[in-house]
Amino acid sequence: MASGLFSFQKSMASGSTRAKVTAEFHSKKKVTTEFGDTVTVTPTARHQATIVWLHDLNESGYDSSELVKSFSLYNVKWICPSSPLISNVGFGGAPARACKISLLQNFKEEHAISIHRGFKVNEFSSRMPDPYEMEGLKNSAAHVAGLLKNEPENVMKGVAGYGIGGALALHIATCYALGSFPIQIRAVVGINCWLPNRFKLGDQIESIPDATSRAGELSVLVTHGNNDKMVPYETGRSSAEKLSKAGFKQIKLKTIHLYKPCDHAIVFQIMTEVSLWLTRKFELEGEPDTTV
Numbered sequence: 669m670a671s672g673l674f675s676f677q678k679s680m681a682s683g684s685t686r687a688k689v690t691a692e693f694h695s696k697k698k699v700t701t702e703f704g705d706t707v708t709v710t711p712t713a714r715h716q717a718t719i720v721w722l723h724d725l726n727e728s729g730y731d732s733s734e735l736v737k738s739f740s741l742y743n744v745k746w747i748c749p750s751s752p753l754i755s756n757v758g759f760g761g762a763p764a765r766a767c768k769i770s771l772l773q774n775f776k777e778e779h780a781i782s783i784h785r786g787f788k789v790n791e792f793s794s795r796m797p798d799p800y801e802m803e804g805l806k807n808s809a810a811h812v813a814g815l816l817k818n819e820p821e822n823v824m825k826g827v828a829g830y831g832i833g834g835a836l837a838l839h840i841a842t843c844y845a846l847g848s849f850p851i852q853i854r855a856v857v858g859i860n861c862w863l864p865n866r867f868k869l870g871d872q873i874e875s876i877p878d879a880t881s882r883a884g885e886l887s888v889l890v891t892h893g894n895n896d897k898m899v900p901y902e903t904g905r906s907s908a909e910k911l912s913k914a915g916f917k918q919i920k921l922k923t924i925h926l927y928k929p930c931d932h933a934i935v936f937q938i939m940t941e942v943s944l945w946l947t948r949k950f951e952l953e954g955e956p957d958t959t960v
């Protein structure tokens with residue numbers, strides 16, 4: 669079981685929180701990461717669920733807080749953290765907000781090409797080093813657990829993300845199955861993303877007692893645009909397939925059919941699919957507004 673120490677301090681931004689996370693995991697090596705502001709969007713109706721929303725490259729919790737309001741899920745509390753500011757992740761090496769995961773640390777330079785709004789993935793090699801023990805993933809997962817640990821017991825919990833944030837969300841799904849994520853979560857959503865630790869997942873789950881049952885009880889939605897030019901559709905599809913084969917029985921892959929490149933965007937079809945799926949999985953009161 670993973671352990672972590674979480675200390676929170678108020679930032680200068682009104683209504684936001686900044687956290688410094690010190691996590692100690694399998695390697696017994698302590699790593700401290702300072703995250704940016706966390707923004708909370710409170711429910712406007714009875715509080716039934718809390719979802720942590722994880723943003724993509726070079727975005728922040730403030731961007732996320734505006735996006736999640738568009739889901740029109742009035743019974744959901746949204747927690748929108750900002751990733752640490754790190755360098756050498758695109759934009760010619762300029763600092764950007766992102767969790768340090770496999771795409772950023774393990775790809776050769778030619779595989780992470782700077783473009784206008786982020787990076788482009790040319791290939792996901794089967795020889796790519798397995799990132800399960802990577803410090804950035806561990807710290808980020810520990811940070812998410814810290815954000816959820818004080819939520820009421822009677823409130824259902826979930827994690828959702830987009831792009832790099834979606835990759836972290838799928839990683840947290842595997843951590844939950846493996847028993848290394850200390851919060852009970854009901855649902856995970858990954859949008860236009862990939863599974864970071866997909867190459868050893870099956871062996872890991874088979875080797876840990878109760879991991880198969882935990883994987884089978886967790887609902888997972890993976891949505892991916894068929895014309896995504898930054899994270900190829902096949903990457904999302906194969907990630908969902910890996911999760912299914914590893915024992916995630918309640919996984920759904922939703923292909924978003926687009927007839928022109930969308931530059932990795934969260935389009936209306938994705939918003940609708942995610943809203944309806946979360947409403948069902950969390951048994952939320954009412955129906956989301958899915959009109960344009």
